[in-house]
Amino acid sequence: MEAIELIQTLAQVNGVSGGESSVSGVIAELCAPFSESPVQIDGFNNVICTIRPPKEGEPHLLLEAHLDEIGFMVTSIADDGLLHVTPCGGVDRRLQAASPVLVWGRPKTPIPGVVGYLPPSLDTPQHPTQKVDEMVIDIGYSKEKAKTLVTWGDRVTADMEPMCLRETRFTGKALDNRSGCAALLLAGEMLAACRDRLHCGVTLLFGSMEEVGSAGTRAAAYDIAPTHAIVVDVSFSPTHDMPQQKYTGRLGDGPMIGYAPILSKELSRYLEKTARKNSIPCQVEVMGGRTGTDADAIAVTRGGVKTGLLSIPQRYMHTPVEVVDINDVKQTAMLMLFYGYALGGGTI
Amino acid sequence: MTLIERIQMLADAVGTPGNEVEVRRKISSLLPDECTRHIDALGNLLVEKKGAKTPGKPIMVSAHMDEPGMLVENADLTGGIKFSLSGNLDLQTLSGRRVWVLSGGERLPGVIGIKPVHVLRPTEPDDPMPADDLFIDMGFTKKEEAEKLILPGDAAAFSGEVKPFGDRMIRGRALDSRSACAVLLALLEEELPFDITAVFTVQRETGSAGMKTAAFQVQPGAAVILESCPAADLPTLGAKKDSPKLGGGPALSLREQKSFYDQELFARCMELAQREEIPVQVRSAAFGSGDGLAAQTSGKGTRVLELGIPSRYPLTPCCVQSLKDLDNLQKLLLPLIGELGELL
Structure with missing residues (x-):
């Protein structure tokens, strides 16, 4: 190997x-x-x-x-289809906003998602960073459709393919x-x-x-x-x-x-x-x-x-x-x- | 080529303000042969396409090519790369991301990391790190190694790809600009009722220098600006009542910040959409004017119609748009050219 x-x-x-x-x-x-x-x-x-x-x-x-x-776990599905999650392990809240994630739900292939957030231009110049237990995942589906794909306890990981940076350095x-x-x-x-x-x-x-x-x-x-x-x-x-x-x-x-x-x-x-x-x-x-x-x-x-x-x-x-x-x-x-x-x- | 394939192709290019060459090259390669094209002093791509008739005054349709990103400043002793931001980027969305550094025509990978959450001192706020404290880690171990490959002024942008997402949506990098470019390219492939000048502009994210100079050159009777517009349409995240919604159709802007756009063009477009049964939304925003304002105030002034593509998480490497909105924008544009040609 x-x-x-x-x-x-x-x-x-x-x-x-x-x-x-x-x-x-x-x-x-x-x-x-x-x-x-x-x-x-x-x-x-x-x-x-x-x-x-x-x-x-x-x-x-x-x-x-x-x-x-580390990652998240789905706890419920909101009326607008967003997934409420709770952190599993020491999730860093400073870098979650609008980061790509994968939801490992019912389908064989993971469901692409985004950590939802309100961009600053819409509201205040600098929106306060979300608390890690208040974060939600956007998978782009209605609640009805989301329910057929995702259920409580499904895990969520970062969507990041591993790769070599240079020579012996590896990132992911x-x-x-x-x-x-x-x-x-x-x-x-x-x-x-x-x-x-x-x-x-x-x-x-x-x-x-x-x-x-x-x-x-x-x-x-x-x-x-x-x-x-x-x-x-x-x-x-x-x-x-x-x-x-x-x-x-x-x-x-x-x-x-x-x-x-x-x-x-x-x-x-x-x-x-x-x-x-x-x-x-x-x-x-x-x-x-x-x-x-x-x-x-x-x-x-x-x-x-x-x-x-x-x-x-x-x-x-x-x-x-x-x-x-x-x-x-x-x-x-x-x-x-x-x-x-x-x-x-x-x-x- | 389908719309999504075209968007994926255009989004797979680094195009930070002032460094739009990769995007421009890709757009040029997709232009129909019959179009005449010209690249101006700032790097705008101006394309003329003949239609059945010539309008009284030129019709300009634009989309900007650039995305917010970074410019390389220098390498420090340990080989970390310092950078300066080009465009409005939210600090919350900088770290924990992968980037491409464009150097000598080559794309090199890097990451923007921060110290682990474990080593924060109890008194230290766990807020996002200011950009000045961040470095791009490209795996170099010392300054000299970095300097062999990277030069000050090289462009860097968040890497990634555009993927299908949810219910007929897409998710990914640089959608703020590239989906509008793709729609404009599709328009250029149509049989047009009137001549148009399609303008792919530069430097929108750092103050719309490209549109200022492009509109001056074209002197259009009407400028149709295709842009993404922010959408806060999810109640769980604190939806705004007046925000455009994804899937609700292109958003026609009445107003953006200090720009109040042309009422007649707005009304004509609205009537047209109703007649053609194309869903559209009305947008009136107290923030975020870009190429619209620049076109409006360029030269002797221009009448502006702005068509927005509703976008969640705009200006992040993970923007979300609805393919339904893009389809409807495409459907609206062709008859709109006819409408504007008759008017001018």
Whole structure:
């Protein structure tokens, strides 16, 4: 599998929190060739792929990336056919006005829509920005027709085809966290190729509902019961409008290895050492409190799991124009490969 | 070529004020052979088409080619591109969008991003970012890399495409100008009762410099301006009682801001629409005059009839118009030329 094709495929699929079945299906298919047993999709839309089950007494490594994305959910249809929606996850209200969206309703192909708003020329010179829970979607149909196409709970995503900006830079919606999913798939494929030489169990989890509190991941991690975990997500790469001394993760400079109270320092140090030894570029990210990722949930599964966090640097998180560097995705996969190989005493 | 295909073709061109060359080229390629054409000093495209008769005074029908967009200023040390706005763009609709930067005849992609909502300080307002604080990210990593490909003064515009939408509507970029251009092109393919001068103007969005000079050259007896007009027709969003509605037909303007348009032309057009049973709407707006005012006050003055295409979310990369309104505008125009020819 090629990193760029994986991201291209994954970023166009719909998978808003709680409505991830499409993206789960696509990921399950991508895992199938290298999964040791049939890939599972559970009731939460989590995708679980076993690379190697642990033997008695061996450590069990869980590699996780969340597969959901932020978006909206339809709550009702107004008399003029506009769809009332509620946000799923941290939707950014500053850039929603008149943005193109897709409503994933009854028809097989998504319904094009626009986030409705009153342009300033008609009213005041600068209309106040709409609150995120007051937003509506215009799909250009009467209420009667809209009712045949859309129903409560249908999800809404940004309408933005993924594309390459230049060389290794890639842009699109939902790169948080489909770029993490791509890294996980690449790592899974490489680990499966050398499964006979591993000394630990390895399971891939593509977790659901991270953007709304990690419910999916929590349930699956309980079921899998790992001893060790590495979570892959995206994190902030500084832009012009961010304090440069605080946010230091640069695009293209490799995965960011996380340090936080909930993360295993021993595991993080080991990741850093492994990266250096194998000439994998990496950076660090220090978080004094919560990580704001599935790592927070996984680390406290059952009696506790030694957890590490690899973050792919990203610009413009939670916008339809998120940007990542493909090389960071590949390096993240490499680092997971080396860790999986070493855990339990494997040597390369 | 159907109307929607023509609109899609014209909308797939960057045409910011002063940089209308891509649009003009596409329009030229679609003009019927028998039309004579002339490009003036500012870049307006003036097209003459012979009809069955010559009117007493010239009939001018116009549509503007330009869309609001940006001009590249310079690259900063990290390769981000600073820009200046060309035309009225709402700050709420700038970030989170993809753009095309037109450089050396090539279209390069970029994005306008903002810092994530997660890193806003609690005291920081979550209002739209002012344009001065925004950059176009084209994937460059340093200034020198950007400067090899991008020059100050290069045009940039929101990218995207025009798609069918809802109940016989379209959604997409640059519809404010290009759907009217497409309707005007369709008119030029008809057998006309009178000669007309079709004018595709430049720089509407930065003050209608194109129309000022075009009307001066044509000195028309009557100017028919085809433009989009804002529609606030959805009650959930706070519909305005007097706003044109999508699907209600072309909107005939009585007034726009300081321009009160020609009463006789308005009345003739209204009667014609009733006679021909073509739905039309009446518009009287206290804002937003453009090419109408420019034509009216050009040279010795011109009698203006303005026909609006009702548009939701105007001047955004996601404008919505009704194909029914465009069809009805097309139906209205041909007999209107006859009516005006008799009058002048």
